Amino acid sequence: xxxxxxxxxxxxxxxxxxxxxxxxxxxxxxxxxxxxxxxxxxxxxxxxxxxxxxxxxxxxxxxxxxxxxxxxxxxxxxxxxxxxxxxxxxxxxxxxxxxxxxxxxxxxxxxxxxxxxxxxxxxxxxxxxxxxxxxxxxxxxxx
Amino acid sequence: xxxxxxxxxxxxxxxxxxxxxxxxxxxxxxxxxxxxxxxxxxxxxxxxxxxxxxxxxxxxxxxxxxxxxxxxxxxxxxxxxxxxxxxxxxxxxxxxxxxxxxxxxxxxxxxxxxxxxxxxxxxxxxxxxxxxxxxxxxxxxxx
DNA sequence: TGTGCGTGCCGAGAAACACCGGCAGCCACC
DNA sequence: GGTGGCTGCCGGTGTTTCTCGGCACGCACA
Numbered sequence: 001x002x003x004x005x006x007x008x009x010x011x012x013x014x015x016x017x018x019x020x021x022x023x024x025x026x027x028x029x030x031x032x033x034x035x036x037x038x039x040x041x042x043x044x045x046x047x048x049x050x051x052x053x054x055x056x057x058x059x060x061x062x063x064x065x066x067x068x069x070x071x072x073x074x075x076x077x078x079x080x081x082x083x084x085x086x087x088x089x090x091x092x093x094x095x096x097x098x099x100x101x102x103x104x105x106x107x108x109x110x111x112x113x114x115x116x117x118x119x120x121x122x123x124x125x126x127x128x129x130x131x132x133x134x135x136x137x138x139x140x141x142x143x
Numbered sequence: 144x145x146x147x148x149x150x151x152x153x154x155x156x157x158x159x160x161x162x163x164x165x166x167x168x169x170x171x172x173x174x175x176x177x178x179x180x181x182x183x184x185x186x187x188x189x190x191x192x193x194x195x196x197x198x199x200x201x202x203x204x205x206x207x208x209x210x211x212x213x214x215x216x217x218x219x220x221x222x223x224x225x226x227x228x229x230x231x232x233x234x235x236x237x238x239x240x241x242x243x244x245x246x247x248x249x250x251x252x253x254x255x256x257x258x259x260x261x262x263x264x265x266x267x268x269x270x271x272x273x274x275x276x277x278x279x280x281x282x283x284x285x286x
Numbered sequence: 287t288g289t290g291c292g293t294g295c296c297g298a299g300a301a302a303c304a305c306c307g308g309c310a311g312c313c314a315c316c
Numbered sequence: 317g318g319t320g321g322c323t324g325c326c327g328g329t330g331t332t333t334c335t336c337g338g339c340a341c342g343c344a345c346a
Contacts, residue, residue, distance in 0.1 A: 106217035
């Protein structure tokens with residue numbers, strides 16, 4: 001279960017150090033893909049396969065579905081962390097998420113998300129105010 | 144079942160001593176997260192997992208849901224009390240709840256809440272008057 | 287064959303974590 | 317009312333872990 005916020009940096013070779021507490025769960029391989037809101041999603045291998053299968057089952061006679069599948073799968077990169085728990089982020093993914101040097105990695109239960117530090121800060125600022133009321137509006141009955 | 148009010152202090156390393164009577168219930172691990180009204184919630188691990196699963200099941204294609212999930216999960220920190228029943232409160236959480244040195248920890252049945260002492264006092268002052276009548280308005284038929 | 291880039295390894299510094307001992311307050315028993 | 321013991325609180329100190337920077341190797345392309 002991925003949780004919390006971490007602040008790793010991209011080194012000059014485009015490698016990102018994964019938070020230490022997440023490494024065990026990702027040691028078996030992981031997938032980096034383009035997420036919503038211009039961040040990157042990181043899934044454990046098994047988790048991604050399960051999701052990908054669902055997506056692949058959608059009828060690819062539909063033009064929009066086909067485009068989505070292509071975009072998703074073409075933009076996905078398989079990685080295996082090195083001995084120090086780092087992965088390298090492909091240039092196209094770096095561009096998509098606007099990653100400079102300072103990054104933010106957040107846990108989202110089944111996946112990680114990688115954000116550029118500034119983008120994340122902006123996102124937080126925009127949503128903090130609505131957080132309290134969202135608890136009752138978006139998710140009635142959870143608390 | 145968490146109940147009552149306690150007044151621990153943050154030490155200079157940002158650690159908070161949990162009330163002694165709550166420690167057994169939290170020894171197996173706990174989650175600290177951003178609550179409503181700028182306080183922090185503390186859930187036992189199992190309790191949180193159950194809740195998180197419900198939240199994670201909500202469709203993350205919806206923009207508002209996604210924002211809520213991110214804010215919740217990124218702002219959640221897993222902790223395990225040390226031998227003296229202390230946890231450390233992450234700087235971002237401290238900021239969110241405006242925690243100075245003097246804190247207030249209140250029991251709320253399934254969870255604890257951590258408040259800054261002054262914020263809590265202010266909250267009490269604002270709500271004491273409406274408490275008596277709220278009993279009949281909010282909870283008809285309970286008493 | 288030489289050069290450049292990508293990848294992996296190793297070490298030092300720093301920060302976080304956990305443990306341990308002493309002190310104060312409270313309660314019970316004498 | 318006084319004294320002893322217990323429990324919880326607080327600060328310091330040691331150890332481990334993580335992170336960061338540098339270095340060497342290997343492959344690919346020129």
